[in-house]
Amino acid sequence: MIENNTREKEEKELSGNSRRDFLKKSSVITAIALTPVAAVKASDLKLDEKLSDAIEQMPLSIEINGQQHNLKVEPRTTLLDLLRERLKLTGTKKGCDQGQCGACTVHIDGVRALSCLQLAVMNDGAKITTIEGLSDGDKLHPMQEAFIKHDGFQCGYCTPGQIMSAVACIHEGHANSETEIREFMSGNICRCGAYANIVNAIKEVKEGGAI
């Protein structure tokens, strides 16, 4: 928490400065760094870190599960890493990190996508829903209920991705038959092989018409 606060404060301090300003300051810092005293002082003030932050970080305004976040991120930060490492929303899982397993599935502006292949900066202004944002407070989403009822998981690692994908599958209108469900859920791999139960859960929610 303390760390987070410090970080946010630093971000605020930096936000008024353009990249060019910092490049200018960079040469100043290189110059003062020649004197040992100044070098110690610079390191005390974490100037180096601030400098690299400012050069490499970009502003990002993103809504996650209804909450607005104004952040600065490195361009290479994936949406998945932003969620898990920075915002501690660890419900979204990292399986392969290569687009091959679906564990990282989230909704971006209501559409399912793989957060491991999304750069966070490309989602400036977007609304993200993760598994943490699916339930209505303590009341589980009907798809979450159905996964529990039908044993739609064993180890549970793929489950957040499966559930996010399953909700989208129904919204897209791609859950009209077992074959269609299987085809449109094929981007979510379950190493425990809970597929039959997952299909049953989706069928029930679809037929129940709750979503």
Place this chain on the structure above:
Amino acid sequence: MNNFQYKRVSSPAAAIAELSKDPAAKLVAGGTNLIDLMKYGVMAPDKLVDVNHLSFDAIKKEERSLYIGATVRNAVAAGNADVLKYQPLLSQAMLAGASAQLRNKATMGGNLLQRTRCGYFYDISAPCNKRVPGSGCAALEGYNRMHAIFGASSSCIAVNPSDMNVALTALDATILVSGPKGDRKIPVSEFHRLPGTHPELDTTLDRKEIITGLVIPDNNFAAHTTYLKVRDRISYAFALISVAVAIDLDGTAIRDIRLAMGGVAHKPWRLTEAEQLLKGKQATVENFKMAAELAMKGAKAYEHNAFKLKLAPNTMIQALKTASGVKA
């Protein structure tokens, strides 16, 4: 992933300017191929230019053709009413590719330029002329099960992995591009290239050019199209062999036909001679077999992909049967 600069552009001119001034810059659209390759260290652009805010997101039925913008998502195009009505083969091929999540982000431009899935291209410790020109080709003597049977060279035997591109090739699409010297149109058959001695070049697109969209001319194929994809599992895998068929059928007579194959070459493989053979003939299994035999002329297998020499004609015959409705 190496760090890089990120720049959002709002005009094609700005995108072209970025590419012109920085040889190590790359465009990013859906990111589903490029980000993956950057994680593996296969590609390391120092700047990403985000084209998602360019206004190339329309699908328009024009007088004699269908236009699809470069940033239209694959899922959107595949479900679009005009695409389904006028070019159902394209929709079928796109739905056979990747997964729902990936198709929601993947764009037309990005799919046209997606890079090979050759394992040695991805493995930065292996020689690969496509990744590092002049370093050699590990696939030639390696595990080349997924590799080419047509048009390969001693420099590269990788295949183009796209499903969409196979359909676009069968449908004679034209790719619309824009660059520092202005706009030009590239027939899809001339867009992707064979490896020759320069496998590092997948296409004839210049480094400073951007894709703005594509156009598919109207045709009479909509009632008889099939995209048949054979892969190691039933969904969410790249093609071992795929065949795109579009037939203009008059009763049982083939008035016109288009055939293209995927998973067999460095570019989508149009089967012109087989088309010529079938044009004007009856849709019979016998004729399909003859066409398949002709299509396989010149095919060459490597140590691990000889199965493709059988799988390819069989897939072609099956696709022709399905598209024409001929049973036996």
